[in-house]
Amino acid sequence: MNLDAMYQEIILDHYKNPHGRGLREPFDGESYQVNPTCGDELQLRVRLDGEQVADVSYTGQGCSISQASASVLTDLVVGRSVDEALSKLAAFTELVKGRGKVEPDEDVLEDGVAFAGVAKYPARVKCALLGWMAFKAALVQAGVDKAREGAEIS
Amino acid sequence: MNLDAMYQEIILDHYKNPHGRGLREPFDGESYQVNPTCGDELQLRVRLDGEQVADVSYTGQGCSISQASASVLTDLVVGRSVDEALSKLAAFTELVKGRGKVEPDEDVLEDGVAFAGVAKYPARVKCALLGWMAFKAALVQAGVDKAREGAEIS
Amino acid sequence: MTATPLRAALDVAAVRGDFPILTRTVRDGKPLIYLDSGATSQRPRQVLEAERAYVERSNSAVHRGAHQLAEEATDAYEHARERVAAFVGVQPGEVVFTKNATEGVNLVAYAMSNAATAGKEAERFRVGEGDEIVVTEMEHHANLVPWQQLCQRTGATLRWFGVTDDGRLDLSDIDTLITERTKVVAFTHQSNVLGTVNDPAPLVERARRVGALTVLDACQSVPHQPVNLRELGADFAVFSGHKMLGPSGVGVLYGRRELLEAMPPFLTGGSMIETVTMERSTFAPPPQRFEAGVPMTSQTVGLGAAVDYLTKIGMGAVAEHEKQLTEAALSALGEIDGVRIVGPTTADSRGAAVSFVVDGIHPHDVGQVLDSLGIAVRVGHHCAWPLHRRMGIPASVRASFYLYNSVHEVEALAAGVREAQRFFGVGK
Amino acid sequence: MTATPLRAALDVAAVRGDFPILTRTVRDGKPLIYLDSGATSQRPRQVLEAERAYVERSNSAVHRGAHQLAEEATDAYEHARERVAAFVGVQPGEVVFTKNATEGVNLVAYAMSNAATAGKEAERFRVGEGDEIVVTEMEHHANLVPWQQLCQRTGATLRWFGVTDDGRLDLSDIDTLITERTKVVAFTHQSNVLGTVNDPAPLVERARRVGALTVLDACQSVPHQPVNLRELGADFAVFSGHKMLGPSGVGVLYGRRELLEAMPPFLTGGSMIETVTMERSTFAPPPQRFEAGVPMTSQTVGLGAAVDYLTKIGMGAVAEHEKQLTEAALSALGEIDGVRIVGPTTADSRGAAVSFVVDGIHPHDVGQVLDSLGIAVRVGHHCAWPLHRRMGIPASVRASFYLYNSVHEVEALAAGVREAQRFFGVGK
Ligand SMILES: Cc1ncc(COP(=O)(O)O)c(C=O)c1O
Numbered sequence A, B: 001m002n003l004d005a006m007y008q009e010i011i012l013d014h015y016k017n018p019h020g021r022g023l024r025e026p027f028d029g030e031s032y033q034v035n036p037t038c039g040d041e042l043q044l045r046v047r048l049d050g051e052q053v054a055d056v057s058y059t060g061q062g063c064s065i066s067q068a069s070a071s072v073l074t075d076l077v078v079g080r081s082v083d084e085a086l087s088k089l090a091a092f093t094e095l096v097k098g099r100g101k102v103e104p105d106e107d108v109l110e111d112g113v114a115f116a117g118v119a120k121y122p123a124r125v126k127c128a129l130l131g132w133m134a135f136k137a138a139l140v141q142a143g144v145d146k147a148r149e150g151a152e153i154s
Numbered sequence C, D: 001m002t003a004t005p006l007r008a009a010l011d012v013a014a015v016r017g018d019f020p021i022l023t024r025t026v027r028d029g030k031p032l033i034y035l036d037s038g039a040t041s042q043r044p045r046q047v048l049e050a051e052r053a054y055v056e057r058s059n060s061a062v063h064r065g066a067h068q069l070a071e072e073a074t075d076a077y078e079h080a081r082e083r084v085a086a087f088v089g090v091q092p093g094e095v096v097f098t099k100n101a102t103e104g105v106n107l108v109a110y111a112m113s114n115a116a117t118a119g120k121e122a123e124r125f126r127v128g129e130g131d132e133i134v135v136t137e138m139e140h141h142a143n144l145v146p147w148q149q150l151c152q153r154t155g156a157t158l159r160w161f162g163v164t165d166d167g168r169l170d171l172s173d174i175d176t177l178i179t180e181r182t183k184v185v186a187f188t189h190q191s192n193v194l195g196t197v198n199d200p201a202p203l204v205e206r207a208r209r210v211g212a213l214t215v216l217d218a219c220q221s222v223p224h225q226p227v228n229l230r231e232l233g234a235d236f237a238v239f240s241g242h243k244m245l246g247p248s249g250v251g252v253l254y255g256r257r258e259l260l261e262a263m264p265p266f267l268t269g270g271s272m273i274e275t276v277t278m279e280r281s282t283f284a285p286p287p288q289r290f291e292a293g294v295p296m297t298s299q300t301v302g303l304g305a306a307v308d309y310l311t312k313i314g315m316g317a318v319a320e321h322e323k324q325l326t327e328a329a330l331s332a333l334g335e336i337d338g339v340r341i342v343g344p345t346t347a348d349s350r351g352a353a354v355s356f357v358v359d360g361i362h363p364h365d366v367g368q369v370l371d372s373l374g375i376a377v378r379v380g381h382h383c384a385w386p387l388h389r390r391m392g393i394p395a396s397v398r399a400s401f402y403l404y405n406s407v408h409e410v411e412a413l414a415a416g417v418r419e420a421q422r423f424f425g426v427g428k
């Protein structure tokens, strides 16, 4: 195995210098997610401004993958419309669940493409999705229609 | 397998013409035993006269082995002292649990030696012991000390 | 255009070649004639090899590790779940692995009494005094005693459908038996004694109308005929790996997704939790919620291989083959004076468990004679004691057929019964 | 005369030759270094062959048939029970086969809530409001959550012993924790995280004095050291086949005979009954009473072979070998700057599960680096979440050793940890 394929520079950078970390007020939806096998946890808040994701703030502890993924998440969705954010969520989910067989679209996923290597390690998929599950649940709490959730994450 | 080794003439005779069958009064102890896998059942009463087994009476339904064994039982124990009866019980139990490796003593077991063939079929051991278990339980009910029970039957 | 129903071609000789045990002899050199698949079936080489390959290559704890073996083990386990689910027409998330079907029924029954102290989402599982559980008189103890015990724990009342003299379910009082008070209707798809195949439709419909849950005992149907649990419509169903060419130690509980999602856990411990503190725990979503502890991993891999094997042969072909054997057995045994079939005497809506009694010879003794000829049948009440009582017999002899049995073996059975009559001097 | 304690000779190379999986490679050709036996152990050829021989020759339903296969199967099953019983110093009738240790704990916990509606003989198992169940903070979820749930069902209260900073059980408040109110004291013999070996004596004695039942989690002790359950004196104990070279899907509940005899059933169905009518059932004596349905037959045969294998090598030799590995690991890991052992740092009263954290690297990431080197460890909370919280860490890396591991593998582990530090740029 090539460790570098999984722990790409981008991931380690986000891990060491996470973007958007911290819990901020006000917020419209909040979610606490935990990975039951390893105890990683993430608390995430989302603030909406009409149809727009105005802010995502979070705290938690966990492995490099789960923390970097949350950091990348904020880059990808903050400032976007809810629909755009949901389609990023769908694309990211498809990528990391793809067992390394999904070709990521850099235009959509930006730094998220770095998680292509993680997709080859099914045990780490939950880590990579922890923040995204929290984001989805927080959106629902903020009143976003369940039917709009986009790709299923679980 | 030699069927005749299991179903010896003696056994078939007892099966067709059981000795001591029927439930009689008075009695000092009674027991109902059932073989949970095949549903064979036996109800048995014992009447004591001091230290002597005055009568054993029984009814029930079941296979040739269980019915013949109860019949042989009455021959062996009625009219004997409780101690003698218990030692027959011990000898019979040893024989049928012996997997065909126990040489029966005809002086002690009389017609009971015919069950040597049954001993080779572990699934039938319970059949052969059904009446004897009932006898033992009835004796206990009749006030015979548990400590005197002799060989464990189970 | 006329549809020509194909007599599906099942090559018995080829099938038998896959089952190592069928080449052995018993009782001083008699070829084994195994007619006890209703109790447990044999495992083909393909199942043994799948299990062994897993153990020699990927064996490790599933859902618990981040190393390569754990990944492979988890994949193997979940892949087996997918195939088992597809085999019975349901979603993988609706398949819970248990140790046997018995555990599956107990799981539902205990989850229902656990609902008393669980959260609001579990409300629809609650039972108590005044509530009723409905079963049938033809149930295996596995689908009867757990419901008796549920009644004992909760104060609910057990009621049951009777059986007709010819061994069919008597549904004449369905509207008075299944009422607004009914919480569960539990019944067998196929009787392990009578062979009777019950149509779930009227029971499922009536239960649905009154808001009762249905639990289908599919132990004797899933191995022997094409079964689509979704189409049958039952809320829950159970079956066992060891009766369908798979390993012992693994069974399946199917539950409709929304029900499993609301149902409280049964066995608790590792792998089924979400969070745990000393004070309290929360639980994982199904199916994990119902799979506490390290599971029977290699056994599920074996079950997956069994399902593949059956799929390749085709369940239609299996059912067709068994129908031929059943017809042959009903006719060969029916011809013998003094033999009485316990259950339907034609092969319509009937599986390949053929039980019978022989006048003047106790079933145990019939079985012994057959055994001496190398023929393995089951004798006793086959864990359906109330049914035997209903049929007026203490016990019976049961021959149960599977895809590896041949008409020749059916004939040997009939000859063996005649031999028993000769030996015990009954019949003509 | 001075007794010279022999360093028991265990020939690791010879042992390894018995385990097919240990010859495989992972992650692009790296030899497998399997340090996850605390989760599940590997199975030697002897176990695989015993199981296969059974399936290819005698496979059939136990305790249910009168034919030769059924006889052989029953013998094989009961013979396995005898050997397992002898292995832990108890009577065969005191050994109940379950699917895993988790089921064993649940069995006792459910039997206790079932006692509420069972007969008078079950009185001593009853629990209710005002009663207390005592556990410890170092329990595996399997010996914690079932007791939480028992409390939830019955209204009893859960209390627990704490853990000291160096990972030992804190018994200082034993007299205020175990009181006349205590119904059960459930505790682990050997922690699956800390490696700590607990002395059952003070807990068993105190529990006995107040009339409480003791339940010993022997999952991590029975596979790794000589254990005589009778001598330890616990009322119940559980362990799992898959952690002691045996198959998955089989576990053991030991219970003192007189207790099993009085205890109400848990799972109900076939093979555990005495009589069944539609109205009510009575139950078989133990151990059958607690083994409902067709059991995991071939798996018990495999477990019997595992016990034979361990006996031949000698549990003393196994323990001695593991002690060497533990000492080597504690010393090699202890030397690394930034590595903290979670649990006792010497090998006294300590088993071969060695958990640790590495400053600046999450356990998951440490595990990933080790995995890339072919080293299989476990990361996470190892089903002991409250213990991790107590130790002030969210998760840890656990290396767990068994008889087939070598000192060379311990060294590879330490080198792997250094490599993780290098890769993540922490440590010096
Ligand atoms: C200490 C301890 N107790 C209980 C268990 C549960 O065992 P199983 O999952 O085999 O039921 C384990 C292993 O997972 C363990 O290590």
Ligand SMILES: Cc1ncc(COP(=O)(O)O)c(C=O)c1O
Pocket: C038, C039, C100, C101, C102, C103, C140, C142, C143, C188, C190, C191, C192, C217, C219, C220, C240, C251, C383, D270, D292, D293, D294, D295
């Ligand atoms: C109809 C039926 N239900 C339930 C069972 C119980 O299955 P198991 O013993 O595998 O749990 C059986 C088989 O024994 C059966 O034939």
